[in-house]
């Protein structure tokens with residue numbers, strides 16, 4: 208194993224919006240910070256076509272915003288390295304060992320974990336082909352692109368039923384396609400959705416395929432889970448909400464989290480492990496957006512500075 212490292216104040220794991228923002232603040236704060244990203248910087252921005260809800264940009268392509276955020280972080284001295292992080296362990300000496308697949312181990316007294324997460328896929332034909340051309344995993348992000356359209360929301364948990372409400376501001380009709388005969392969502396959330404005249408539930412139905420043309424999604428191929436009957440549902444949008452997996456498995460020690468595995472933090476983005484901060488999509492919070500990711504990261508970077516100062520003064 209190569210052991211590059213006692214020389215860092217803080218290690219940032221993940222180079223999406225949260226990680227890049229944290230690196231920018233750490234650079235401006237003159238901290239010796241390193242950002243470890245396994246792929247290209249930008250995170251989910253690289254999978255997003257248009258972003259119309261990031262202040263300062265009425266409309267910007269995800270990859271363009273990723274490039275601007277990376278340039279900004281580098282301008283203030285971000286040390287960005289391509290590394291696939293395998294594990295994060297806090298030692299008895301209070302230093303974290305961040306081990307990467309290259310064999311390199313980075314050490315620092317503070318880590319900001321910004322490794323995001325991945326929306327669960329439905330795993331049906333057409334899903335990936337039409338991602339960004341009708342298929343979406345975020346109603347708040349993409350609902351406005353479906354003005355006057357008929358769309359479908361797929362799923363039956365809180366996220367699906369709550370998110371179905373949002374696009375009704377734009378779409379003329381929203382079907383919720385659910386494979387069972389009852390939702391798992393809380394009663395209040397269900398009642399609100401079912402009272403919305405634009406929402407209609409297609410019960411006991413699973414999606415077999417998402418189908419379209421080069422211009423985008425045109426319909427869903429469906430199957431009734433009770434009778435086996437097949438049908439088609441004409442929609443231009445398919446919003447998939449079948450869960451989200453936060454990338455928190457890197458942390459090898461116990462940390463407080465919610466039942467879905469999202470990390471619990473306090474208002475300084477501190478986790479239950481001293482010196483481990485979390486920011487962005489992998490944190491327990493009401494919504495997951497670029498704005499919230501960079502907001503979290505700002506708080507985390509400033510809180511790290513204070514944490515390091517307090518640590519030094521304790522000697």
Ligand SMILES: Cc1cc2nc3c(=O)[nH]c(=O)nc-3n(C[C@H](O)[C@H](O)[C@H](O)COP(=O)(O)OP(=O)(O)OC[C@H]3O[C@@H](n4cnc5c(N)ncnc54)[C@H](O)[C@@H]3O)c2cc1C
Pocket residue numbers: 220221222223224225226243244245246247248249250251252254255256257258259260261290291292293321322323324326343344345348349454457486487488489495496497498500
């Ligand atoms: C299709 C889609 C469209 C969206 N549209 C919008 C929108 O219009 N507006 C909006 O505000 N939000 C939108 N979002 C949400 C937004 O993209 C996220 O909230 C935001 O990217 C979260 O930033 P993050 O830095 O927390 O995580 P991410 O963007 O997920 O970044 C995490 C980074 O960590 C890296 N990483 C993970 N594990 C490791 C590891 N082991 N080692 C090294 N690196 C690792 C990943 O490669 C990734 O680069 C959209 C999301 C999706 C999926």
